[in-house]
Amino acid sequence: MDVLFITSVAVVVADPPLSRRLFIEALGLPLEGEGNGYYSSGRVPGSKHFGLWPLSQAAEACFGTAEWPADRAVPQASIEFEVANAEAVTAAGAELQRAGFDLVHQARTEPWGQTVTRLLTTDGLIVGISYAPSLHDSQDDQQPE
Numbered sequence: 586m587d588v589l590f591i592t593s594v595a596v597v598v599a600d601p602p603l604s605r606r607l608f609i610e611a612l613g614l615p616l617e618g619e620g621n622g623y624y625s626s627g628r629v630p631g632s633k634h635f636g637l638w639p640l641s642q643a644a645e646a647c648f649g650t651a652e653w654p655a656d657r658a659v660p661q662a663s664i665e666f667e668v669a670n671a672e673a674v675t676a677a678g679a680e681l682q683r684a685g686f687d688l689v690h691q692a693r694t695e696p697w698g699q700t701v702t703r704l705l706t707t708d709g710l711i712v713g714i715s716y717a718p719s720l721h722d723s724q725d726d727q728q729p730e
Contacts, residue, residue, distance in 0.1 A: 586668065586673075586676075586677045586680055586714070587668060587669065587673070588666045588667065588668065588714075589666075589667045589668060589669060590633065590666075590667050591632070591633065591664065591665070591666060591667070592633060592634060592665035592666060592667040592713070592715050592717055592720065593625075593632075593633065593634035593635070593636060593663070593664070593665045594632060594634070594635055594636075594662065594663070594664050594665075595625070595634075595635070595636035595637065595638040595662065595663045595664075596608070596636070596637055596638065596661070596662055597638050597639075597640055597643050597659075597660040597661055597662055597663055597711065598637050598638065598639055598640065599640050599659075601622055601624075601637065601639050604637050605624060605637060608624075608637060609624070614626060614629055614635065615628045615629065616635070616636070616637065621642070622639045622641075622642065623636060623637065623638055623639065623642060624636060624637045625637070633720060634720075638663060640653055640659070640660075641653075643660060643663065643711060646695075646703075647689045647690065647703055647705070647711065648689070657705060658705065658706075658707060658708065658709035659709055660705065660709045660710060660711045661709050661710070662710055662711070663710070663711035663712075663713065664710065664711070664712060664713070665701065665712075665713035665714070665715045666712075666713070666714055666715070667715055667716065667717065667720060668714060668715070668716055669716070670716055671692070671694065671700040671716045673716065674692040674700045674701060674702055674714055674715060674716050675691075675692040675700075675702070677702065677714040678691055678692050678702035678714065681702075681704060681714070686704050687704060688702055688703065688704050689703045689704055689705050689711070690702065690703055698717070698718050698719065699715055699716065699717040699718075700715060700716045701713045701714065701715040701716075702714050702715075
């Protein structure tokens with residue numbers, strides 16, 4: 586697997602208003618709402634994407650339901666690692682499975698164009714391998730050699 590960079594980091598929040606108060610009001614991060622409870626920004630220094638991801642949305646993305654399964658560790662955060670293309674996401678998922686990791690879901694393309702596969706660690710961290718075309722549209726995503 587060839588990880589190019591960290592795609593995103595999101596805090597999975599059980600109390601979105603309280604979290605917005607901390608991250609937006611107290612810390613002053615330039616997060617903007619997307620109309621569905623998710624707040625994010627590509628303008629936090631050192632991060633391509635930082636977000637506040639409501640737990641209900643994380644549950645929907647991972648399991649197709651607004652309720653987090655009671656038999657799974659409740660996530661505190663999500664981190665996604667970028668690969669070169671959508672096919673590499675599928676290959677990475679297969680590689681993780683061969684290494685003994687259970688995927689929450691296979692590679693799929695989200696409505697906004699990102700292809701992603703995810704797993705959940707026993708510690709409650711959602712780990713995604715993704716390809717987000719919008720992050721490849723400019724030269725500033727190239728890593729120094």
